[in-house]
Amino acid sequence: MFLIIISRYFLIAGMFHLWFYVWKKDKWVKRSLSRKVTDKKQFYTEVKWSMVTSIIFAVAASFTFVLWQKGYTRLYVDVNKYSLWYLPVSLLISVLIHETYYYWLHRWMHKPKVFRVLHKVHHDSNITSPWTAFSFHPLEGLLQAIILPLTIIIIPIHVFVLLFQLTIMTFSSVINHLEIETYPANFYKHFIGKWIIGATHHSLHHKQFRYNFGLYFTFWDKLKKTESPRFLSLFEEKTAKSLRTEAKRDQE
Ligand SMILES: [Zn+2]
């Protein structure tokens, strides 16, 4: 389990690192959310904490596997056990549970006393990178690891839906910590796009601390008025600059 989880981290974070910071660096530099890039010291620290998180996730996964074997979960393998429409619906339910759990957990972790113990490790990365995606204190890692096992004890979920959700989780975390805005211009005006968290959104969380607590979606932040007032202008600035560059390149 540990090997699967840590390889997934290295593979996905590594892919994004190479593409955005090395191979296509020039193309994305205009969309960078920080002037500075992270140094080697931060990289090693983040990889160290991500390895600790991977151990915790692996223990949680193994524990869940045993629960499943003993019949304590509602995880299922036969696709026809429920209607096919239930597959996407169960994914949506599980993702919304995860979102709600994380938003409130995250708000709680920002209380000063809790922050110092649980959440400071993650925020030591003021400028984030794909490697920040799983850089958590072990206690935060544990609190994050328990929600999916709890969900599948209560709600029937197909095993592939669960694996798919874990994949979304990894990609979403890497994209949100990329420190380069990857979404197209006006994405936040799109009827789906405006509900999805991206790099600008989460970068502001790491810099301002008081806003943007969501995990995948923006709806809790919008509802509880914790969305950063800087978000829209910064997103427009980052995506417009790149458009201007492209237009300039077209003219040349
Ligand atoms: Zn935070």
Ligand SMILES: [Zn+2]
């Ligand atoms: Zn973060």
